[in-house]
Amino acid sequence: MGSLELTQGVVNAILLSGTLALVAIGFSIVWGILNIINIAHGAFIMLGAYVTYWLFTLFGIDPFLSIPLSMITLFIVGYVIQRYLINLVIRAPLLVTFLLTFALEIVIINLATFFWKGDLRSVTPAYSGAGFTIGAVQIPYVRLGAFAISLLLTGLLHVFLTYTKTGNAIRATGMDIDAARLQGVKIAQSYALTFALGSALAGAAGSLISISFPIDPTMGGAYTLRAFLICVLGGLGSIPGVMLGALLYAFIEVFSGIYAPGLKDAIALFVLVFVLIVRPTGIAGKAFYH
Amino acid sequence: MNQEVIFETQGITKYFGGLAAVDNVDMKIHKGEILGLIGPNGAGKTTFVNTITGMLRPTRGRVIFKGQDITGWPAYRVGRLGIARTFQIVKPFLGMTVRENVAVGAMFGHKGKTRTTRQALEKADEVLEFVEMGHLRNHFADQLTLAYLKRLELAKALAMEPELLFLDEVMAGLNSREIEEAMEMIRKINASGVTLLIIEHVMKAIAGVTHRVFVLNFGTELAQGSPEEVLNDPRVIQAYLGEKFVERQRRMQQASPQQ
Amino acid sequence: MKKSGELQNSPQAASKKVARQKVLLGLVGAFVVLLAVLPLFASGFWMRTLTLLFLLAAMAEGWNFIGGYTGYAAFGNVAFFGIGAYGTALSMLRLHFPFFLALLVGAAAAMLFAVLVGLPVLRLKGHYFAIATVALATGVGEVADFWTDFTGGAAGLTLPFFHPIQLSNYFFYYIAFVLVLFGLGLTYFIMKRKLGYSWLAIREDEDAAKMMGINTTWSKVVAFALSALMAGLAGGIYAYWNTFVLAEEVFKIEYTLQMILATVLGGPGTVFGPFIGAFIYYILITLLVFFLPVGQLHATILGLIIILVMVFTPQGVMDFLSGRKRLTLSALLENIRTHKV
Numbered sequence: 001m002g003s004l005e006l007t008q009g010v011v012n013a014i015l016l017s018g019t020l021a022l023v024a025i026g027f028s029i030v031w032g033i034l035n036i037i038n039i040a041h042g043a044f045i046m047l048g049a050y051v052t053y054w055l056f057t058l059f060g061i062d063p064f065l066s067i068p069l070s071m072i073t074l075f076i077v078g079y080v081i082q083r084y085l086i087n088l089v090i091r092a093p094l095l096v097t098f099l100l101t102f103a104l105e106i107v108i109i110n111l112a113t114f115f116w117k118g119d120l121r122s123v124t125p126a127y128s129g130a131g132f133t134i135g136a137v138q139i140p141y142v143r144l145g146a147f148a149i150s151l152l153l154t155g156l157l158h159v160f161l162t163y164t165k166t167g168n169a170i171r172a173t174g175m176d177i178d179a180a181r182l183q184g185v186k187i188a189q190s191y192a193l194t195f196a197l198g199s200a201l202a203g204a205a206g207s208l209i210s211i212s213f214p215i216d217p218t219m220g221g222a223y224t225l226r227a228f229l230i231c232v233l234g235g236l237g238s239i240p241g242v243m244l245g246a247l248l249y250a251f252i253e254v255f256s257g258i259y260a261p262g263l264k265d266a267i268a269l270f271v272l273v274f275v276l277i278v279r280p281t282g283i284a285g286k287a288f289y290h
Numbered sequence: 291m292n293q294e295v296i297f298e299t300q301g302i303t304k305y306f307g308g309l310a311a312v313d314n315v316d317m318k319i320h321k322g323e324i325l326g327l328i329g330p331n332g333a334g335k336t337t338f339v340n341t342i343t344g345m346l347r348p349t350r351g352r353v354i355f356k357g358q359d360i361t362g363w364p365a366y367r368v369g370r371l372g373i374a375r376t377f378q379i380v381k382p383f384l385g386m387t388v389r390e391n392v393a394v395g396a397m398f399g400h401k402g403k404t405r406t407t408r409q410a411l412e413k414a415d416e417v418l419e420f421v422e423m424g425h426l427r428n429h430f431a432d433q434l435t436l437a438y439l440k441r442l443e444l445a446k447a448l449a450m451e452p453e454l455l456f457l458d459e460v461m462a463g464l465n466s467r468e469i470e471e472a473m474e475m476i477r478k479i480n481a482s483g484v485t486l487l488i489i490e491h492v493m494k495a496i497a498g499v500t501h502r503v504f505v506l507n508f509g510t511e512l513a514q515g516s517p518e519e520v521l522n523d524p525r526v527i528q529a530y531l532g533e534k535f536v537e538r539q540r541r542m543q544q545a546s547p548q549q
Numbered sequence: 550m551k552k553s554g555e556l557q558n559s560p561q562a563a564s565k566k567v568a569r570q571k572v573l574l575g576l577v578g579a580f581v582v583l584l585a586v587l588p589l590f591a592s593g594f595w596m597r598t599l600t601l602l603f604l605l606a607a608m609a610e611g612w613n614f615i616g617g618y619t620g621y622a623a624f625g626n627v628a629f630f631g632i633g634a635y636g637t638a639l640s641m642l643r644l645h646f647p648f649f650l651a652l653l654v655g656a657a658a659a660m661l662f663a664v665l666v667g668l669p670v671l672r673l674k675g676h677y678f679a680i681a682t683v684a685l686a687t688g689v690g691e692v693a694d695f696w697t698d699f700t701g702g703a704a705g706l707t708l709p710f711f712h713p714i715q716l717s718n719y720f721f722y723y724i725a726f727v728l729v730l731f732g733l734g735l736t737y738f739i740m741k742r743k744l745g746y747s748w749l750a751i752r753e754d755e756d757a758a759k760m761m762g763i764n765t766t767w768s769k770v771v772a773f774a775l776s777a778l779m780a781g782l783a784g785g786i787y788a789y790w791n792t793f794v795l796a797e798e799v800f801k802i803e804y805t806l807q808m809i810l811a812t813v814l815g816g817p818g819t820v821f822g823p824f825i826g827a828f829i830y831y832i833l834i835t836l837l838v839f840f841l842p843v844g845q846l847h848a849t850i851l852g853l854i855i856i857l858v859m860v861f862t863p864q865g866v867m868d869f870l871s872g873r874k875r876l877t878l879s880a881l882l883e884n885i886r887t888h889k890v
Contacts, residue, residue: 037676088860092888095622098679099813100859102624102806107852114845177890187890225687228680263695269688276681277669343760369762377760383753385818394750397743398762407742450761 004136005258013254014247015143018150019208020230021246025154026201027227028242033174033194034090039101040081041227042220043108044199048074048206049215050116056123063123063211064145070207071200078199083192090191105220112217120214128211146208153204157197158239170194222265226253229272296321296485297373297454302351304334304341304509311337313509314351319454324476324486326500326517328493330530334509335489336378339456343375344368355454372400374452376443378459378489382431389414389427391442392449399450410449417449421475437468441475448479455479457488461495473499497521505529573870577821584726588719596718600790602831603725604783608804609811609823610732611779616809617817618745619772620752621671622679624805625686629659629777631799633784635693638706638794648711652785659781660774662689667773671766683802690800705795708788721790728786729824732779736820739775748772752818780808803848810855816867826865830854860885 027041051070055061061069081104089096131140161167172180173190181187205223209215226249234245249268256267297319304312312334319325329335340346342353344365353361360368374395383391392414396405405413418424421441426434434442440460447455457476461469469492476499480486490496496503496517503520505512507529513520520526588596608630615623636655640646646654670681693700700706711717739745747768750758759765788794807830808823815826837850861881868874 031676037680085856085860087889088885089863089888090890092859092863092884094675094679095616095809095813095817096859096863096888098622098624098676099806099809099855103852103855103859105852106803106806106848107856110846110848110852114849191890221687225680225684232677263691266688266691266695269684269691272684273670273681273688276673276677345756345760364764365756365759366762366764369760375760377757381754381757383750383757385753386749390746390749394746394758394763395761397746400762402743402762407746410743446757446761 007135008137009254009258010251011137011139012143013250015139015147016254017243017247017250018147019205019212020226020250020253021154021243022150022201022205022208023223024227024230024234024246025157025239025242026198026205027224028231028236029157029170030195030198031231032237033170034086034191036086036090036097036101037228038195038198039098039224040104040108041198041202042222042224043105043112044074044078044202044220045206045209045223046112046215046217046220047077047108048203049210049219050112050206051203052207052210053121053123053215056125063125063207064149067149067204067207070203074203074206075196075200078202079192079196081199082195083188086195087188087191105224109217109220116217118216118218120216122214123210125211140212142211146212149204149208153201154239154243157201161239166193170197225269225272229268229275232272232275294321295319296356297487298354299342300352300354302338302341302353303349304337304346305349310349310509312341312348312506315506315509315511317504317511319485319487320502321485322480322483323501324480324488324499326496326503327487327489327506328491328496328503328520328526329506329512333506333529335506336458337509338506339375339458339487339489343373343456366398369399369450370402372451372453373456374399374447374450374454375456376440376447376458376460378462380436380439380443382434382439382442384430384432386431387427388423388429388431388434388442388445389418391431392417392445395446395449396451399452401451414445414449417445420448420478421445436463437465440464440472444475444479448484452484454485454487457486457490459489459491461490461492469495493521569870573821577824581730588722593718596722598831598835600718600721600725602827603722603729604787605807605811605831606824606827607725607728607732607783608780608808609815609827610729610736611776611783612808613736613776613812613817613819613823614739614748614772614779615769615776617812617819617822618740618748618752619769621769621772622675623682623773623776624679624809625682625684626776626780626808627800627802627804628686628689629663629780630784630787630804631686631690631693631796632659632662632777633781634788634794634799635700635706635784636781637785638708638788639699641708641789642706648789652782652789655785655788656778656781659777659784663774663777664770667770668766671769671773686800686802686805690796693796693800700796701794702796705793706788708792708794710792711789721786725783725786728779728782733820733824735775740820744768744771749818803851806851806855810851810858812865813863814858814865816865816870819865819867822865822867825867825870829866 023045027038030036030038048070051073052063052066055066055069056063086097086100089100127141131138133139161171169180169185170190170193172183172185173187177187230242230245230249233248234241234243252271253264253268257264260267295318299315299317302312302315303310315338327335337346341348344363344367347362351361352359355371355373360371383394389411393410396402396410396413397407402410415424415427418427421444423438423441423445426438431442444457444460461472464472473495476486476488488500500517502514503517504514505520505526512529513523513526587599608626612623612626615621633655636658637651640651640654641648666685670678670685673681694702696702711720747758747763750761750763751765751768755765784799811826811830812823813826814829815824816822833854834850838847861884863884869876874880
């Protein structure tokens with residue numbers, strides 16, 4: 001492989017890391033604050049992708065402009081699902097919450113397949129193939145835009161969690177639920193907002209993915225595993241950790257795609273299991289957001 | 291007293307990250323004695339016990355039991371060799387009956403290999419009579435009060451028929467009558483030939499049942515000796531209660547010289 | 550801690566409980582006899598449905614070892630089913646082994662995989678273990694799909710029909726039925742022994758179990774390998790019954806969910822729970838498919854059943870059947886009361 005390919009690979013990985021960070025960050029806050037693994041996270045990403053797809057296909061709305069709509073939709077979906085379903089079993093053993101979100105995932109995917117069919121679809125605005133080159137390295141506009149928006153949303157999340165009253169309440173809930181309750185934080189509300197926020201970020205990630213990659217109803221599962229892997233790589237509990245994990249993982253994905261296409265997912269899974277096994281204690285433990 | 295050393299640590303050290311929770315501790319336990327292990331909160335007592343029983347691996351140092359180097363052995367091998375412990379935060383098997391809880395110790399402990407399941411259940415009944423919990427044998431562990439949960443911890447450890455038993459704060463949270471009962475129980479266990487190391491904050495119990503006391507502070511040995519010596523050692527009092535208390539006590543003694 | 554609706558505290562309740570258990574045991578016994586003679590009356594359709602049900606029950610019995618008794622949320626047991634199916638099919642096709650020998654090879658392969666993977670993965674806890682098993686099952690499925698030379702890839706593997714063909718339904722019905730009984734017997738046998746006690750101790754508190762002399766690694770790996778044995782045997786039987794093996798089909802994550810659901814529905818950590826749960830699940834799904842024009846919404850129905858069970862009776866119906874709890878509205882809502890915030 002020449003140095004050009006290498007440079008292109010590095011650029012691709014960096015651009016991809018933005019979207020992947022967005023994929024993982026919603027998953028990460030839900031895990032960190034509510035202490036549940038949301039297996040349906042990937043399904044929410046898929047829903048976000050379809051919101052953008054339908055708005056583009058039916059009404060010609062620019063995919064980047066549809067991101068807020070996709071986020072609002074998923075925010076509502078997430079809020080309702082948490083408040084009226086997941087919240088009923090939130091303190092139950094792991095098996096219960098895990099199985100519940102797993103079931104949610106298959107219901108959402110199955111319904112999506114039923115109504116929208118299993119075909120691969122793409123969002124193709126006029127500028128989708130366009131880009132510019134630096135030297136011989138190509139940078140498509142859509143990927144750069146996705147990268148920028150991911151950074152923007154990640155930054156906004158950080159600002160929200162750090163500087164707003166609600167954000168502080170959410171962080172307090174994640175650190176010590178009893179102390180937070182004594183401070184007057186409404187836990188149920190805090191949980192529902194966190195989950196809604198995580199879902200909205202999943203929606204945004206889905207919208208961005210739909211601009212760069214073809215989508216179908218089963219696309220989500222792979223992203224749930226990626227989100228988990230990124231949290232494990234970067235360490236659960238902090239936004240910079242997720243971004244670092246996403247960057248690391250983006251390199252693994254891009255370069256395994258170059259060297260061993262077809263086994264890309266298997267390699268990702270192998271890395272996941274390997275990382276888990278090498279650091280089984282270092283990454284466990286109660287997590288919270290600082 | 292018999293001076294045969296049954297258990298010994300040499301320079302046991304445990305780091306968490308860059309911090310030494312236990313630092314270079316040499317401890318000898320003599321066969322047949324009751325050794326008290328005390329120290330302020332955070333002194334590293336529980337970490338020390340975790341390190342020498344195989345729950346954690348020591349960073350440095352050696353652990354020797356009956357002349358055998360058991361450093362870094364997994365906990366289950368330590369348990370089978372004849373060392374048992376209780377946990378400060380009780381660890382009952384909630385979904386099992388009291389009898390089954392105790393039988394697990396008899397099945398897998400020191401003499402577990404020689405027993406069938408049925409024999410282990412019979413042994414459990416025996417141990418439950420010994421700790422006066424026989425009437426609760428068919429209750430599920432999640433129906434017990436804290437005092438009984440603490441006693442269940444003890445029964446589980448005893449069913450392992452250990453030669454050496456570590457008790458980690460079995461009296462914390464008990465009322466004074468329950469503490470008296472627990473002290474009596476500890477004497478009874480010791481009389482049956484078991485060597486004990488007891489971690490305790492209840493000073494009445496330390497003074498009442500131990501033969502010797504070992505003090506940990508900031509992960510290192512601060513003092514050791516007879517209970518009277520150690521509990522009156524100003525360094526120990528200071529470590530426990532802080533400068534202010536020592537100062538106040540000195541002033542009070544000055545105010546009432548006859549004391 | 551305990552709430553109303555539970556009777557286990559008093560001695561009368563204990564004897565009532567024993568009596569209830571005897572009745573339950575009798576009912577199950579009668580049911581087993583009924584199933585044994587059923588092929589004399591039943592149509593081919595019902596025999597085929599019951600064969601599939603038995604295979605699910607057997608897998609659930611296997612999952613119960615690791616998930617129910619040992620308390621490890623294993624979400625990749627379909628890998629053992631798939632490996633059993635491929636192991637059996639490949640032994641028959643490439644090595645020309647007779648079916649029963651091939652079945653043993655398939656099951657052995659599944660167990661070997663469980664041991665190799667279990668040694669590292671069973672060191673993980675909670676979410677990490679759950680996700681690692683999902684990842685492994687997905688990964689094995691992808692490798693099977695990708696490794697075309699060996700597994701036939703997307704073309705799949707085609708097996709010969711059972712001979713004589715008119716006895717085929719009976720053959721598979723009884724072999725699956727025997728597998729279920731084997732699973733029940735194995736569960737009962739183990740849970741009376743030290744291995745069974747070690748599983749329960751690990752489930753309730755692994756640190757305490759270790760300190761009490763239990764070689765937890767060994768116990769957990771055995772639990773995992775035995776659940777692989779059950780799923781591997783079920784996979785091998787399924788392969789020959791279906792006469793076709795395809796990675797997409799035999800590594801479907803829905804199978805894992807079904808075996809967990811069956812176990813949880815019946816009562817995890819009980820001898821008969823998985824068996825009873827498999828029946829309840831099959832009755833529910835058969836009725837729903839019969840009355841509603843669901844068609845391709847099969848997975849949605851499965852998902853909704855899981856959601857309802859998780860919300861209302863995550864401890865399964867065994868608590869009600871054995872008399873540990875009364876079946877009342879308040880008992881159904883109790884789970885929500887205790888687990889919501």
